[in-house]
Amino acid sequence: MSAINKIKSTLENGSSPEEHSKEGRIRSYLRSDFIRSMPFWLPPTLLMGLFVYGGIFWNFVISLTDFSGVVRPEYALSNFDFEMYTRMLGDPSFHAAARNTILLLVVFTLLCLLVGLLLAILVDNLLKWQSILRTVFLLPFALSFVVTGVFWQWMYNPEIGTINTMFNLLGLDALALNWLGNPSLRLGAVMFALIWQYGGYAMIIYLASLRTIPQEHYEAAKVDGAGFFVTYWKVIIPQLSSASVSIAVVIMVFSLKAFAWLYTVFGSNPGPAADILGVMMYRVAFSANQWAYGAAIGSVLFVGTVMIVTPYLYYQYKRGEL
Amino acid sequence: MEELQEGFTEKYPNIEINDNPVAGGGGTNLQAVIRQKVLEGDPPSTWQDWPGANLQDYVDAGALKDISYIFEGEIEENYGDGALLSARAGDEENPYVAMPLNIHRVNNVFWDIASVEEAGVDMTSIGDPREYVEVLEQLDGELDIAPLGLSMAVPWTILQLWNANLVGLHGVEAYEGFQNGDDVTSEVEEALEVTQTQMGFATEDASSVGSDAARLKLPQGDAVSLMEGDWAAGNLFAAENYEYGDDWGHAPYPGTDGVYTINTDGFPYPKPNPTPDATDKWMEWVGSAEAQRRFCQPKGAIPCRTDVDMSEFSELLQNQADDYQSGTGILTLAHGDGVTPQQGTSLKNAMARFRDQGNVQATAQSLMDAMTL
Amino acid sequence: MANLTFDEVTKKFRDGNSEIVAVEELSMEINDGEFLVIVGPSGCGKTTSLRMVAGLETITEGDLRIEGRSIKGRSPQERNAAMVFQSYALYPHMSVRENMSFGLKQSTDLSSDEIRKRVDEIGDVLDIPELLDRKPDDLSGGQQQRVALGRAIVRDPDVFLMDEPLSNLDAKLRADMRTELQRLQEELGVTTIYVTHDQTEAMTMSDRIAIMNNGKLQQIGTPMECYYEPNNIFVGGFIGEPSMNFINCSRDAQTLSTDDFDYEISESTAMELESATNIVLGIRPEDVVVVPEPTEPNDIAVEVDVVEPFGKENNLYLIPRDRESNEAVIGTVNGRTRVESGDTVGMRFPEEHIHLFDGNSGVALRHPVAEQEELTPFVG
Structure with a gap:
């Protein structure tokens, strides 16, 4: 400088x-x-620093205390320990929530990418109805988790819900299951609903990315003798890799925030089959007044998020896009 | 609530009530805001909350005022024992720190009279939860609809059912033992087993419906009976062409006749208090027979006082009030009176796990562990 | 190695409710090993014709045959044609080697060892062995062009299809690549269809040129035929730079008259015109003779409007005197001729060099007669 x-x-x-x-x-x-230029960037920088990063740091400090109830903890180094973190290791609720969070992160994200990609290819190949379908698939993304939560609670109702009614009509009674009630189906049902909501987002990004691929690549592949599937698999999809990475990051971050959906459907306790760290953090902190434990879970979640985003930022940085 | 405030303003026209509703999220958000304000040493004059052990955190923090001077005398004499225990934050050792206003009974069973008669069952003569299970079996055999309306989407309804089963099977001693953290493993496990059997009789969509929807299973003709707090009567009264006594009936939960499982609403008295004089007057008002009559009748709960004129109350509430006066009051485990927030959350955690995994032994252990928190 | 036959090939596109005829009854024969350039203005149907051979467009009517075997409705794989695209269409995520191997993997049964060997060979032929492991994005335009060529060559196809492959290169590189392409094509001897809008490319590279306009074939012939004996006004105007001068005339026996001047033609020439009266006189700029002043009967007094110096020659824009016409006739004179804008000179159209077209149909009625001797092989 x-x-x-x-x-x-x-x-x-x-x-x-x-x-x-x-x-x-x-x-x-x-x-x-x-x-x-200082008047322009300094105040937002300080405010960001204070409220975002300061908040993250403060959360970590709280996680080192044993703050619970309505008695303020003593913020002294001698009071700080990692008790909340060791407590996590022995807490079956934490194990279940962490397992579900990771499952959601990995499986939901991958499925979302797959569904988004298939939808994008489908829509891209349609001659008519493109814009209508685009809107139809994207619409759920614009809805809040609260709306979709209530909506899916209705859909999944085993007696009067649309899904089971449909299965019954098709004579597939065996598939008319208790989607939210049966613990072994619950997380899957949650994922399905979330994919319904986020598949459209993935589709739009993929579609935009597909549009940047010149028509000649399809034609060159065709002249090279590649069929429809080989063309997509070998020529087109590899060119979508950077779109996949951005979608995956966004979806993963959203999956960490699936809290609102779960809270709408199950309240603060979805049970071990569908509990995630976000819901558990809320429950522990705001229902049980276990602030320090909640803060510790929050810190773990934060580290998880950073672990997802960092490789992405690094990837973008290497590509010179940052 | 308006009724309560109106009455207060009539009595003390020079005290202005500054009602600060906390936006969004109903109860939980309010709790978080209040806790924050108390932590900062800037509490409101009072707020509405569950008294009982729910306030233990505040008591531990020394954030609530000893208001024995308000209770002593007239209020103490006219309040039932359970309500007084709730006023002491659920612990005899504590001073009075809150003014309970109304009581909901948690141990009830409701039923659809037409269905019960069709099945040839007498709901009023069921001796205990095991007999109730037999009745459920019988209903299941006789009728096409589910014998039990129950919400399993949330864990507190299951906890509430188990609480009633524990008392129904083993009486108040088992409940007290459990609350004191004694080893009551076999009692707790038996109650869990019964609860588990009962869950099998619930409507098919039990795990997808909330508690409001589960209550409406009765007037809708989708379920025969319902174990719920008497706030459920509000839903039934509100249903069209569905009359108490003709279409639906009520009794204490099987085996808990003579026991009154108490869930109160009331007002804690925080300190330092920004308006001690006015708050004193508010507490006195809330503790008065007139306030409780005006508030409880429309709310569908009974007053904490035993000397309130019940003539304008519904027949059901009159019966409840009689039971309250003659029976043993215990504080509910499924809400705020009998358990601290930590205990309550852990109990619900255990119940959510029980719902999904059905492990009786493990659940009994985590339930009892929860009470040592 | 194959010959290719267009047999009354028609391509129609639907556009809403109307039909657009992109290619109309195109018939031509491309011989084994021939380098055919299809040339024409944009929208003339040249690219569509090429794409029908590639299998990227269906054939609406007619038939396409390779070695007598119809390829109508066949998959691109069965046609064994390789195409070079204007944008190269290299797959950006694959290395040069992978780009070149892709077609072989998809359309042949060659083992990966054989593929590797062939890619290496072609890499050597194109002089790009050091680029094989790079990604297309790391290559210059010229290098990408070579890779695109290599990708086609490595397939060892029956037919090469090239869609304006040089248009993205700068002028110097384009000239080099023209030569190189020609050399390669001769070496490989593969039947090639090359589409361009650039008549220079058409003239310099092709064995034969096919000129298309509005979906119709105007003429197919060697560059010399097309240049000296254009079938019609369009071909005459399209081929040649600067383009042929056209003058509308009305004919009375042996006199062609315009608003500005009369032009007498010989009896034998007049015979060739038969009864046509509406005539277009065409003459190439290099055939226009510029003299200091009109001396012969057919000479026309003109004023030099603009001089375009090219060094070795000057293009003169000549306007008949006493005439406010902006229809200039272009005449080319030696670069050392001293002539300036505003000069008054004489313009002469030697009869042996004039083209005469039917003014109504545009069809050529008479070609220059003196060309044969000028086409005498050059003997050193």
Whole structure:
């Protein structure tokens, strides 16, 4: 920065640096872009730093105490320990929630990518109805988790729900299961509903990405003798890799936030079959007043998020997009 | 609530009530905001909450005022024992820290009279939860509809059912033992087994419906009986062409006749209090017979006081009030009176696990562990 | 190695409720090993014709045959044609080697060893062995062009199809690649159809040129035929740079008259015109003779409007005097001729060099007569 300023001030004043008086240097420093732009970036930076990163740090500090109930903890180094974290290791609720969170993260994300990709290819190959279908598939993405939560609670109702009614009509009574009630189906049912909601998002991004692939690539592949599937598998889909990465990151972050959906459907306790860390954190902190434990779960979630986002940022950085 | 405030303003026209509803999320958000304010030493004059052990955190923090001076005398004499225990945050050792206003009974069974008669069952003569299970079996055999309406989407309804079964099978001693953290493994397990059997009789969509929807299974003709707090009567009264006594009946939960499982609503008295004089007057008002009459009748709960004129109350509530006066009051485990927030959350956790995994031994252990928190 | 037959091939596109005829009854024969350039303005149907051979467009009517075998309705795989695209269409996620191997993997049973060997060979032929492991994005335009060529060559196809492959290159590189392409094509001897809108490419590279306009074939012939004996006004105007001068005339016996001048033709020429009276006189700029002043009967006094110097020659824009016409006749003179804008000179159309077209149909009625001797093989 200072080197640039020096050059700048030299240019502005038309004199060599040696001749510079101290005052002139200060004046030119004050006139530099760095200082002059400060009113624009400094307040947001400080506010961000304080409320976001300060909040994250404070959350971590709280997780080191044993803050619960309505008695303020003593913030002294001697009081800090990792008891909340060791408690996690022995807590079956945490195990279940962590397992479900990871499952949601991996399986849901992969399925979402797959569904989005298939939908995008399907829509891209349609001659008619493209824009209507695009809207139809994207619409659920625009709905809040609360709306879709209530909606799917109805859909999954084993007696009057649309899904089982449909299976019964088709004579597939064996498939008319208790989707949310049966613990072994619950997480799958949750994922299905979330895919319904986010598949459209993945589709739109893929579709936009497909549109950037020149028609000639399809034609070149065709002339090269590749069929429909080989063309997509070998020529088109590999070119969607950067879209896949961005979608995956967004979907993963959303899956960590599936809290609202689960809370709408199951309240603060979805049971071990569908509990996730977000819901557990809320329950522990806000229903049981176990602030420190909740903060510790929050810290684990934060580390998880960072672990997802960092490779992405690095990838973008390497591609020169950051 | 308006009725309560109106009455207060009539009595003390120079005290202004500054009602600050907390937006969104109903109860939980309110709790978080209040806790934060108490932590900051800037509590409101009072707020509506579950008294009982639910307030233990505040008591531990020294955030609630000893208001024995308000209770002593007239209120203490006229309040039932259970309500007074709730006023002491669920522990005899505590001073009075909150003013309970109304009581809901948790141990009830409701039924659809037409269905019961069709099946040839007498719901009023069921001796205990095991007999109730036999009745459920009989209903299941005789009728096409589910014998039991129950919400299993949330764990508290199952906890409430288990609580009633524990008392129904083993009486108040088992309940007290459980609350004190004694080893009551066999009792707890037996109650769990009965609960598990009962869950099998619930409507098919039990795990997809909330508690409101589960209650409506009766007037809709989708279920025969219902174990619920007497707030459920509100839903039944509200149903069209569905009359108490003609279409639906009520009794104490099998085996819990003479026991009154108490769930109160009331007002904690925080300290330091921004308006001690006005808050004193509010507490006195809430504790008065007139306030409780005006508030409880429309709410569908009974007053904490035993000297309230019940003539305007429904027949059902009159019966409940009689039972409250003659029976033993115990504080509910499924809500705020009998358990601290930590205990309550852990009990519900255990029940959610029980619902999904059905492991009686493990659940009994985690239930009892929860009470040591 | 194959010959290719277009047999009354028609391609129609639907556009809403109307039909657009992109190619109309195209018939031509491309011989084994021939380098055919299809040339025409944009929208003339040249690319569509090429794409029908590639199998990227269906044939609406007519038939396409390779070695007498119909390829109508066949998959691209069965046609054994390789195509070079204008944009190269290299797969960006594959290395050059993978790009070149892809077609072989898809359409042949060659083992990966054989494929590797062949890619290496073609890499050597194209002088790009060091690029094989790079990604297309790391290559210059010219290198990408070579890779695109290599991808087609490595397939060892019956037919090469090239869709304006040089249009994305800068002028210098384009000239080099023209030569190189020609050399390669001769070496490989593969039947090639090359589509371009650039008549220079058509003239310099092809064995034969097919000129298309509005979906119809106008003429197919060697570059010299097309240049000296254009079938019609369109071909005459399209081939040649600067393009042929056209002058509308009305004919009375041996006199062609325009608003500005009369032009007498010989009796034998007039015979060739038969009864046509509406005539278009065409003459190439290099055949226009510019003299200091009109001396012969057919000479026309003109003013030099613009001089375009090219060094070795000058293009003169000549406007008949006493005439506010902006229809200039272009005449090419030696670069060392001293002539300036505003000069008054004489313009002469030697009769042996003029083209005469029917003004109504545009069909050529008479070609220049003196060409044969000029086409005498060059003997060193």
